[in-house]
Amino acid sequence: MSSLRNAVKRKTHKERSQPAARARLGLLEKKKDYVLRARDFHKKEDAIKVLKTKAAYRNPDEFYFGMEKQRTKDGVHQARGDESNKYTAEELRLMKTQDVKYVGLKASMEAKKAEKLRATLHLVGADGLAEEDESDDEMTRGGGAGDDDDAASAETKELDPRLKKRLEKKRRVAYQLLKERESRAAKLKMMTSEMAYQKEVQSARGHKRKIKREKDEEDALPGLAHLKKAPAQFKWKRKRLK
C-alpha cells in the first residue's frame, strides 16, 4: 500500500532561499551548513585551548641549544629555510643534465682506461689468471693506474725466482685492476643511461600515461639491481604542434 502511495507524484517542496530584501547577507544558512560551521569552530576552539594549557604549564627553565639560533620577525617565529624548494624547476633540470653529462664523461674515461690496459693484457696462456673470481664490488677504489712502464728492459734468460714471483704478482694485480675498471665502466654506463632516461621523462612536455611498469631484470650486477630494472614505459598524448 505504502509503495503505491510512493509511486504517486507528490508536490515537490522547494528549499527556501534568501529573500531578495536580505540578499546583502549572502546565502541563507541551513542546518547542515550550520553543523559544518560549528564543527570547524569547535575544532579551532579546542586547539586554542590546548595551546593555552601548554603555555600555562610550560617549564620556564626548558632550554635547547637550537633555541639560540631561532629568530622572530615582528613577533612571528621564523622557521628554518625549507631546503626542498631552494632551487627552481629550471635550475633543477639544468643540474640534472649536468649530472648525466658528468657521469657519462666518467664512464667513457673508465672505458678508455680499461681499453688501454687491455691492450697489454691478452690472457696469454691458460694460467687461469683472468678467471680468478674475487669479489670486487667496491666503486671507491682509487683510480691510480700507476703508469711506471717507461723503460721496459729485461734479460731473457736465467730469471731468479724472486724476480719471477714479483713479475707474477704484478701481472695478477694488473689483471685485477683491469677487471675492476671494466666492471666500473659497465656500471657507470648503465647509470648514465638510467639518468638520461629519467631526465627525458621528467622534462618531456604533454600528457603522458604509463603503459608498462618498471620491472626487475634477472641478470643484475651485484649491488646494482635497482639500476638494472627495465624502465617504465610511457605514452604521450598526441598534440598538434602548429
Next chain:
Amino acid sequence: MKGGAKVVVEKHRHEGIFVARGKEDALVTKNLVVGESVYGEKRISVDEEDGTKTEYRVWNPFRSKVAAGILGGLDNVHIKPGTKLLYLGAAAGTTVSHCSDVVGPTGCVYAVEFSHRPGRDLVNMAKKRTNVIPIIEDARHPMRYRMLVGMVDTIFADVAQPDQARIVALNAQYFLKTGGNFIISIKANCIDSTVPAEAVFAREVKKLQQEQFKPAEQLTLEPYERDHAIVTGSYRVGKKKSKD
C-alpha cells in the same frame, strides 16, 4: 721494484711470434722499423746478451683477428718468416704491420684494401715497411692488380662481405700456389644475421670446400670477438681434379 718494469720475451709456438711476460701479458712481434709505432701500440725494448737492443710491438688480439686466432690456439697460422702473404681487407694496416713483422725482410705482404680513407693509412704504413705492398683496389677484381702480385704462399681474408668465399676463391685462382694455405676470418653478422652463427660458419666452410679449398681447422674468436670464426686450411692439395 727498482729499475723500471722488467719484461721477459719468450718465443711463441709459432715462428716469428713472441710473448711478453712481465707486468704485461701480451703477444708481441719483433719490430721491423725500430722506434716506430703504427697505430699507437706499446713497444717493448729488450736487451740481448750481446748488448744489442731488440724492440717488440704489442699485438692486440682485441683489434686483430689473426692475433685472436693465435691466442685462441690455432695449430697452424701459415704466417712465418719468409712467407709471401696476400692480405685481403687490410683496412688501416694494423694487422698488416704485424704480419710484415712476422714475415720479415725475406717475406712479403700484399695488402689489398678498397676504401680510400683507411687505404691512406695503409700506404703511409707501407712507406716505412719495404715488405708491404699496398693495393687500393677491389678484391672482387683480382684482374686489376694481377701485375702487382706474384704467387703467394698464404691468403688471409678479412673482407666481411656476404660473398667472401667467392672473393677468396677468385684471388686464390690467380695468386695462390698449389698446396698454399688460406686463413679466413668470418663475421657471422656480415654474411647472414638471421641465422645462428654456427650455421653461417658451416655454410661458409661448405662453400670453401666447393672451391677446392681444404679447411683444416675452424676456431671461434670467443673472448676477443663475438660471433667470429677463423678457418684455416690448404688449397688444391691431394688428388688433382680432372677439370681446370
